[in-house]
Amino acid sequence: MKEAFNVALNETRIIDIKFLYGCPKPTICLLYQDNRNVRHVKTWVVDTKEKELTPGPWSQSNVEFGASMIIPVPSPLGGILLVGSSSITYIGQSAAGSSSTGPAQMQVQAVEIAPAQVIAGACIAEDSTRFLVADHRGVLSAVVLCLGANNEVTSLALDNVGTTSIAETLTYLGDGHVYIGSIFGDSQLVRLHTDRDEQGSNVEVLATHTNIGPIRDMCLVDNDRQGGQRQLVTCSGAYKDGSLRVIRSGIGLQEQASLEVPGIKALWSLRTHEDAEFDKYLVQSFVGETRILAIENEEMGEVSIFSVIQSLITSVLILLIPFMFAD
């Protein structure tokens, strides 16, 4: 890499700019709006020796007014997907014909979409025929490029994939995994399946990363009932991802088992001998009696201890020391 240089562009209101794939020299593609509020797409070749731009291989005038995003299509197809608010258009050039002097053919194919503002898009197939787009409602759709005989794009198809958090960015990680980065809700790692589940969605959420922003309001609560533990309740998120978040700081306890046993005064654990790896008994002392729970064969149940210790059961335990002899 040598030093950076500036080039001036004639177009002023640029909406999106991307590099194209599969061009011999670095080529950029611009989506811009002219003085009459009409949008156009133009390509420019970056000449690094002369440090200037030369007109690129193709351009497309008068594209949809709601056109907002360019998704470059990887090789070997090349070209771009122009995403607008009412249609998604494929614009590209077919490979030159056998005659080297013949003009390259422009291919323009479009598919209509429901009115939506598409925020993010990504290519999700090796052969660059499938793309994923996410709109402002959190709806994920797949755009499929149908190819004809000479690897030319004959038509586009749109398929509803599912709903996720409102995506700000989509990243395809391979093997059907997509990461959805969201600013209005929780970011998600999802997996795309070919089959639909009961709700008709092809999307399976694998992991969620909590995002408590944007926070519009919050209040700090001192819970006197809970002995002074404070919590923060925030108004988080936006649009369909809006939520209330209750935030506390402390140690969590993952409950494994819970029994309704009223009146336990004290607890001790015991093991059968010093080198035993695990505790075996849980001794509970009540007013007037003592009970023992033991782990036996994958289950925990009450044990009745015979012999002299029978009297133990009816007396109050003040202290228990688990105790093992060295021999």
Next chain:
Amino acid sequence: MVQVTARSVRLVDCADFHLLSEYVCPSTITVASGTLSQLTLAVSGGEVLYLELDMQTKSFKITSSAQLDQDIACLSLRPVSGAREGAMEVEATGSAAATARSSSILAVAMWTDNSVRLHALPTLEEICRVQLGTDVQARDILIVELGDKVYLLIGLGDGRLITYTVDFSGDLPSLVNRRNGVLGTHPITFSCFQNAGAQCVFAACDRPTVMYSKNGKVLFSVLDVSQTEFTNMAPFHSELFPYCLALCSEASLVIGVIEDIQKVHIQTIPLGQAPSRIRHSAANGVYAGKSSRNINLIYILDLIFFFFI
């Protein structure tokens, strides 16, 4: 195992639960504390008995006794490093392992004048005493080593906590560096457990807290659980429930795994639209929120359950 009941001390074999020996006390035993080879009993009337385990005969014998001026609220003994082992009389037949796990001091909290005293073991001579200066009695007391310092924790009946550092640097141990704190409003009970190799103390009250040491300082972490009061705890590492703690409350027994210390917990209540304002009314225990989409809609939410009225 050693079992102490109101009338007697029993030594029981853990494998088959048969009684090995029993010491019957002439009067009522109120509180007790012990290690693997030592046992101290507090008897009603203010008498303290110190017993040691005889490994050969597998029985207890009374080594010393002392009559204190008041009833005893609670007591604690614990082997800690830094304590003088020389003060201990070691039985001729005691094994080396027993010595290392012996305590040389006994902490006693009194019932009437709210003082805490340190006594030497085995002589039961008083080493020092401090006045708690409160009008509530101590309900539990614990000597514990957190980090590399030895602390004396005193839990009061109104949920307050007083900690002292036990200083072994002089000839006799002393209590220094008093710290006061509030944990909750109900009496505190202490239990020790190990978490990730470090010694921790669980203080059970209406705001259960875990105390642990980090970089020489004692830190407190409140337990974040839906059930807010626990009265007692025992570490319970079993086949079915590895690395668990068993906690009991007034009405239930819970066995669970404690997470790594101190995390931020976020509970999400999805609304489907963006909330823009929220206020809490402590008197009524409700939250009121306003959502941006329906300006006239106000959500009233219950404190604990968060449902929409």
